[in-house]
Amino acid sequence: MKLLDRTLLITGGTSGIGEALVQQLAQQNIGLVIIARNSAKLKKLAEQFSNIHPYRCSLASKVDVEKTMGEITDNHPDISVVINNAGIQVTPTFLDSDFDRNGIDNEITINLTAPIWICALMLGNMLDLKAPAAFVNITSGLALFPKKNSAVYCASKAGLRNFSRSLRYQLEETQISVHEAILPLVDTPMTEGRGKGKMSVMQTARAIIKGIENNREEIYVGKARLIPLLARISPSLMGTIMKAG
Numbered sequence: 724m725k726l727l728d729r730t731l732l733i734t735g736g737t738s739g740i741g742e743a744l745v746q747q748l749a750q751q752n753i754g755l756v757i758i759a760r761n762s763a764k765l766k767k768l769a770e771q772f773s774n775i776h777p778y779r780c781s782l783a784s785k786v787d788v789e790k791t792m793g794e795i796t797d798n799h800p801d802i803s804v805v806i807n808n809a810g811i812q813v814t815p816t817f818l819d820s821d822f823d824r825n826g827i828d829n830e831i832t833i834n835l836t837a838p839i840w841i842c843a844l845m846l847g848n849m850l851d852l853k854a855p856a857a858f859v860n861i862t863s864g865l866a867l868f869p870k871k872n873s874a875v876y877c878a879s880k881a882g883l884r885n886f887s888r889s890l891r892y893q894l895e896e897t898q899i900s901v902h903e904a905i906l907p908l909v910d911t912p913m914t915e916g917r918g919k920g921k922m923s924v925m926q927t928a929r930a931i932i933k934g935i936e937n938n939r940e941e942i943y944v945g946k947a948r949l950i951p952l953l954a955r956i957s958p959s960l961m962g963t964i965m966k967a968g
């Protein structure tokens with residue numbers, strides 16, 4: 724599936740991997756509808772590229788998502804690719820003093836429920852296009868093998884992985900494909916101050932775009948490509964490696 728001449732919706736296009744996707748795609752003839760909360764960053768991107776259409780929306784709010792998606796489907800009925808990229812990660816373990824029970828719903832809503840809402844809200848328009856279209860959900864190696872901290876994050880990404888697979892089965896008789904990009908540790912504000920050997924955002928974005936264009940249902944990026952192989956050789960070793968994060 725070539726992305727040229729299409730209109731894409733990207734959530735979380737103002738930072739990290741989402742911003743790198745936007746920077747790479749905006750230089751081509753591709754319309755980009757972007758969702759994020761930070762108005763200043765949205766405005767800056769829209770000033771940089773004329774083909775960017777920014778929408779301020781909090782993915783933590785069902786009301787906000789339904790309202791914004793209504794505006795987006797009215798204004799951009801030609802969107803044929805949706806990249807559910809926005810996400811947050813809360814790192815404390817359940818035993819840490821700074822662990823906040825009140826944040827659990829928020830993290831699950833942004834990482835899992837909102838992408839599901841968006842797929843449901845976009846589906847009608849995308850079916851009406853009667854042309855190839857795609858949902859792309861951004862997950863992590865942690866969706867397959869969790870780490871010790873960020874348990875809610877790991878659970879939300881595993882949920883998004885299974886949702887993507889099931890939706891793919893549901894849509895197999897349609898012209899809509901469902902892709903999952905499984906990422907390694909990437910150098911973004913989300914991972915600031917932790918981890919080593921991180922992949923750059925630009926390399927990551929290039930690999931995601933290539934995977935979509937090559938119609939890969941599961942796009943394993945960078946070191947994440949080793950996960951299926953190592954998991955076959957020794958699932959317990961893979962579990963131990965990933966546990967450390």
Ligand SMILES: NC(=O)c1ccc[n+]([C@@H]2O[C@H](COP(=O)([O-])OP(=O)(O)OC[C@H]3O[C@@H](n4cnc5c(N)ncnc54)[C@H](OP(=O)(O)O)[C@@H]3O)[C@@H](O)[C@H]2O)c1
Nearest residue numbers: 735737738739740759760761782809810863908909911913
């Ligand atoms: N970095 C990694 O190592 C890594 C590895 C595997 C998977 N991933 C996944 O890759 C995706 C992008 O992560 P990243 O590292 O690029 O993160 P990031 O730099 O922190 O960017 C996150 C983006 O999500 C948006 N966002 C966060 N909460 C939002 C909300 N409530 N409503 C709307 N937008 C919201 C942010 O925009 P605003 O702040 O303006 O709202 C921002 O544009 C995430 O799904 C993450 O789980 C990352």
